[in-house]
Amino acid sequence: MEFIETLIQRNAEFALNGFNAGLKILPSQRTMILGCVDPRVDPMDVLGLQPGEAAIIRNVGGRVDPAFFETMDILRTVSKAGGEEVGRGWSLVLLQHTKCGIKGCYHHAPALLAQQMRVEEPDLAQLEINDPYKAVAIDVAALRDHPSIPGDFTVSGLVYDVDTGLVDTVVAPARLRPA
Template sequence: MDYIDTLMRRNVEFAENGFNPGLRMMPTSKTLIIGCVDPRVDPMDIFKLAPGEAGIFRNVGGRVNPALFETLGILRTVAVAAGGDIGPDWNLIVLHHTDCGIKRCYCHEPRRLAAYMGVTIDELASLEISDPYKAVVLDVATLRANNDASGDYTVSGLVYDVETGNVEIVVPPSRTRPDAG
């Protein structure tokens, strides 16, 4: 049987037993999580999130890159158009993990990775691709330093260990714009 058939059967079950038409467009916890596409690191699972509780952005490495800034800007536009906003009461969580496949791209296709991260090949080493603990610190700092980042969030940096299932707070929660308000 084709896998799409399996997915379609699961969707019928979801529509009959799990669908909630009352979910809102914006997350109930006012939390956005930036994480990796690695299926071992699904925030819905590791944080036991309920549907609609958090917005989740997933990209290779869970990295803060130019595309993420564009996405945050568009999301803020959507929120404002819906009569709300994204502000200082929102949480932005950067979630990296151990044994990330982005390291393999760094070794085998540095040009592609440099373009993805919006840097030159010579600048890749400064992005701490091989160390999720250093990378999450760097990404949180990048969010805080970027004047084009839409919103004033409480931001934190976490690392998930794929061998133990535990999450460690590496960068404690603090405001992206501490002087705003």
């Protein structure tokens, strides 16, 4: 059996037993999570989220990159259409992890990674690709410096350890910028 057939069967089960037509377009916990595409680090599982609690954005490395800022701009527009502006009272969680595959790209295809991050190849070292603890702090700083991200977001930075299953708080929840 092809895996797509398995997925279709699982969807039919979901439609019967797990589907909730009452979910809203805006997350019930007013939370957005940026995480990595690595299947070991699904925020729904790692953080015990329930459907509809958070909007999850995933990219390679769970990094704040130019595409993330573009996505956030679009989500702010969607939220306005949904009746609420993203910002005050909202949380933005950065979730990176140990043993991330982004390191392989950094060491074996740095030009490709530099293109993705839209930086010059020599500047990749400043992004601390090899250290998720430092990378989270760098990404929170990038959020603080970017004018399109509402300053009244509460932002935090977490690192998930793929060996223990535990999350470490690297950047404690705090308002992105002072009022």
